[in-house]
Amino acid sequence: MHTYDVLLEAGGKDADVYYLRCISQAALGNAAEAQADYDAGSGMSAGRTSPAADEALAALGKAYQASGDPDRAREIFDQALASGTATADLYNSLGMALLDGGQAEEAVDYFDRGLVLAQAGSEEYGTILRNKGAALEQAGRFSEALEVFRQYQASGIQDPEVEREIRFLETR
Numbered sequence: 001m002h003t004y005d006v007l008l009e010a011g012g013k014d015a016d017v018y019y020l021r022c023i024s025q026a027a028l029g030n031a032a033e034a035q036a037d038y039d040a041g042s043g044m045s046a047g048r049t050s051p052a053a054d055e056a057l058a059a060l061g062k063a064y065q066a067s068g069d070p071d072r073a074r075e076i077f078d079q080a081l082a083s084g085t086a087t088a089d090l091y092n093s094l095g096m097a098l099l100d101g102g103q104a105e106e107a108v109d110y111f112d113r114g115l116v117l118a119q120a121g122s123e124e125y126g127t128i129l130r131n132k133g134a135a136l137e138q139a140g141r142f143s144e145a146l147e148v149f150r151q152y153q154a155s156g157i158q159d160p161e162v163e164r165e166i167r168f169l170e171t172r
Contacts, residue, residue, distance in 0.1 A: 015044040019052035026056075026063035031072075034060050054085040062093055070101035088118035092128045095135065104139035108132060126157050137165065142172040 018041030061076035091114030111132035136145035
């Protein structure tokens with residue numbers, strides 16, 4: 001954080017520096033500090049967009065999710081989507097916030113959106129597929145969850161947890 005403090009002190013106030021410090025604070029799990037930096041950056045960037053702002057917003061949402069506040073995380077992720085940032089990772093994060101908040105049915109939709117944007121066969125695709133299976137299972141849609149977990153397993157990823165879920169779902 002010291003580097004960002006020095007940059008802000010030496011170079012004047014710059015929205016991108018606040019956004020970058022927000023990302024760092026979020027990675028450290030400091031959601032309140034990350035929020036303050038995001039707010040400072042967005043207050044300075046009136047009318048202009050920055051790729052750092054989009055990344056900061058996604059990082060901020062993840063910080064809230066990690067801190068156990070899925071509702072606030074969802075608000076932040078929704079804000080990121082409204083700003084035009086639609087990535088597989090963002091849809092996955094929003095799906096996880098919904099799943100953590102007990103909204104499994106709605107989470108499935110966001111996982112599906114993320115799968116459309118993720119590259120098939122990538123690690124990201126596999127992660128979203130696994131999360132979709134968990135959401136389907138939590139929603140009580142066991143046969144669909146089984147199908148998704150089998151698809152995940154067929155991609156060549158060895159995951160003992162998914163193998164246990166498949167065995168469990170085969171008994172449903």
